[in-house]
Each structure stands twice: as structure tokens, then as C-alpha cells.
Amino acid sequence: MKVIPMVNLKFLFIAALLSLSACSSVNDDIEVISEADPKVDFIGYETFAWMGSAVIAFDEQGQWEPPGFDADKEVKFYIDRELRAREMSEDSYNPDMLVTFVAGVDMDNIEEINHDDSNLAGLENVPKAALVIVFFDAQTGQPIWYGAAEGEVQQNQTVMESKQRLDYAVTEIMAKFPK
Template sequence: MANLRILIAVVVLTLSACSSVNDDIEIMSDVDPKVDFIGYDTFAWMGSAVVAFDEQGQWEPPGFDADKEVKFYIDRELRAREMNEDSYNPDMLVTYVAGVDMDNIEEINAKDSTLPSLSNVPKAALVIVFFDAQTGQPIWYGAAEGEVQENQSVMDTKERLDYAVSKIMDEFPK
């Protein structure tokens, strides 16, 4: 469990760059090779999942609830795989965490210089984790990472979240 927390922290803080609505988003995942996913048909939400609060409104449009959207997209993807939510006797527990680093600094190679310079490039990540409900052990995680796109419309923000969750869940074992 401690290793999973470290992994989530590393993924949340390590992110990449962009030029359009979704092309900066990178996806990664990992699975416990000993797990046979054939017997996993039900899931339950594990505790409260969290998206970092944006007190300055830089990356989350006013009135937009990113937590609710992410949960909606994950639910949709699981139901598309014919998995059902079962709060009493689930096969898997699911949670997610999202974080933003508005103070991220990166080395930038300037066109007119051979020396790199430093620039503020805000970064964000979303990590979805599944645990075996009986053992509590993590069995799969998927993550999306990308550049924060400041002052986006609600529609663009929804599109990015939908894209990220869909691409993460494409990596989920069939």
C-alpha cells in the first residue's frame, strides 16, 4: 500500500507538454500479472476520490465539478464492460486521485540559444486504481498526465477529462 501511495505521488508530480486539446495527454498503466480478471464483475467506490481544489480558478472552470465528471466517466467505462456497481459484495474497489502542480518548472530549449532556460509549465495527472476487494491489494492502475490548460471552457475541460478516462480505461484488462 505504501508503494502505491509513492507511485501516485510520483505520477501526480511528473507530467508532460501540449499544443492542442488532447495531444499532450500521455497514458500509462500497470497490472498485477498474477491476477485473472475474468472473475471480476462488480465494483464499489473506495472512500472519497479527490481532484485537487483550484482556489484561483486557473484550471477548473467556475461552477465545474471535476470530481463528479471523473466519477461519471469511470462509471460509464465500467458499465460499458458490463461491470456493475455492488456496494455490499464487490469484486473490486475503485478510486482515483488527480493533482495539479501550478508551480512546475521545466527546462526549455530556446530556438535562439544553445543553453536551456527554465520556464513555468503547470502539470496535472489523473490516476485510477483498482484493488481486489477481498485482499485489499492493488491489481491495476492507469494514469493520464498532461500540461494544465489554463482558463479552458467547461466543454474543453469535459473533453479532456473524458478523453483521459477513456484512454486510461482502454488499458484495463478485458
Template sequence: MKRILFVVFSCVLMALVGCSTVTKDIEVSAESDPKISFSGYKTYTWLGAAAIVFDEAGRWEPPAYDADTEIKFLIDKQLRARGMSESTSNPDLVVAFAAGIDMDNIEFVKNSETELETLKNIPKGALMVILVDANTGQPIWVGAAAADLQENVDVATAKVRLEYAVKEMFKKLPK
């Protein structure tokens, strides 16, 4: 019995450590209208999505992986966890997101051999989610996540990174 518990505990610990390593570079922020009570919002509809870069070669998004569909699924999951439901007739909120890549991002990186910092091109990816009050047309919450892009990433890693980013964003959505 102790051996089984040890194996289960070890697997859980490795999964947590692995997840934190895969997501350690993701920075999340959010802003909301302080006058809004989010508990009054019960329904939402989708405005759409914007993908700023199409990665046909699959260097930054795994081939045959639809990040837009995954992002929409993850946002739906977070909104439903808050008791909201999707509605096309008379929704309370309109949801939109945009994802993009900045291929020209340059950062200082420390050379491990010389300990000197040098400039290096490190592409950045970003995801922004916007909630708009359907009655007023005013944005009431914006969540954003930015991270270094990982070249030739596999589908499982891409899913973990997106799920982490969306989940952390929605933790910042007021109740």
C-alpha cells in the same frame, strides 16, 4: 449529395484534429498485476476521491465545473462498458481516484525568437485511478494520466481532456 458528404467529412476531420490538439500533451500509463484475470470482476464500489488542490479562483478548473463528479462519471462509463455494475453489497472491486496539481513543475521551453532553451514554470495536473480487489485489499491495476495545465480552460475543453485521459487509461486495462 457529394456536397453534403464533403461537409460531413470536413466536420468529422476538424473534430478529430481539434481533439488531438487539445489532448496532445496528455501522457497515459497503467500497470496491472499480471496474475489477475480481469474477466472475473463483475461488480465494483467506490472508495472515494482525493482532490489535492482546490482551485477556488477557477484558474485551472472552470468555475462551477465539478471535475470530481465528471471523473467518477467517466470511470463508471468505462467500467460499465466492460460489463461491470456498481454494487454496495459484496463488490468484486473497490475503485478510487486522486487528482492533483503540481504548481512548482519547471520544464525547459525553447524560446521561438532565440532558439535557446530556458526554464519555465509549467504546472502539471495528474489523475490516478486505482482498482483494488475487494477480497484481498490488494491493488490490481493503476492507471495514471499527466498533462500540462491549461490556464482559464473552458468546460467543453476540460471535459474533452478528462474523457480522453480516462478512456486511454482504461484501454490499458487487461481483458
């Protein structure tokens, strides 16, 4: 078994959150960024394995995740789908790269909002969510690429609406993965 050095995912998560902004509408509020190690030739990466357990923050009050909906499982499914569409295969024994993701929600996010009927900006609670997907080189344990999406929390969604937003976010993130 290989020992892989851990990277500070919290730093990547915070960096992704700080570099995004939001809009409005069904999926228009979802903003995506990505960053690749410029020294890496992605052509040699053909296999992947999941690194540890990827996590989405638990929603104990049921404000953003519908009851009975497993967002972790959905995100993993969409990432798997996108990697397989790039003709990559899962190999738990000798992968070229390791994959993980982390997501979080800030239900207490406050933003300055300009209203059309006033010249003064007001402060409003605008809950935010972010998803960060990170790929590591399996041999070195170094991060080679990450993509992130941030959007406004859509409260009281149906399971189908939640799936559609997660599918959209993962698809847009993975569209930025080097060919």
C-alpha cells in the same frame, strides 16, 4: 462490513507522475501509463464499488478548474461509463473490486525548454496535472491495476473544454485496463 487495508496512494501518485512526460496541443500533451498485477486474472472481476471519497485538488484561485465545474463528479461519471461499457456493474454490498482515483495539480512546475532561436535551454513555468485511477481486489484490499494520465494544465478553459480533456484522459486510461 469488510475492513480493507489502505494502500499508499501517495506512492502510486508520485510513481505515476515521475514516469510520464508531456507534449503539446489539445489532447496531445496527455500521456497515459498503466500497470497491472501479473498474477491477477481479470476475467473474474464483474462488479465494483467506489472506495471512500475520490478527490481532485481544490482550485481556490480558479486557475485550472472553471467556476461551477465539478471535476470529481465528471471523472467518476467517465469511470462509471467505462466500467459499464465492459459489462461491469456497481455492487456496493459484495463487489469484486474497489475503485478510487486521485488527481493533483502542480501550478509551480518548472521545465527546461529549448527554444528554436537559441542553443541554450531556458526554464519556464509549465503547470502540470495528473489523474491516477486505482482498482483494488475487494477481498484482499491489494491493488490489482492502476492507470495514470499527466498533461499540461490548460488555464482559463471553458467547462466544455475541461469535460473533453477529462473524458479523453479517463477513456485513454481505461483503454489500458485488461480485457
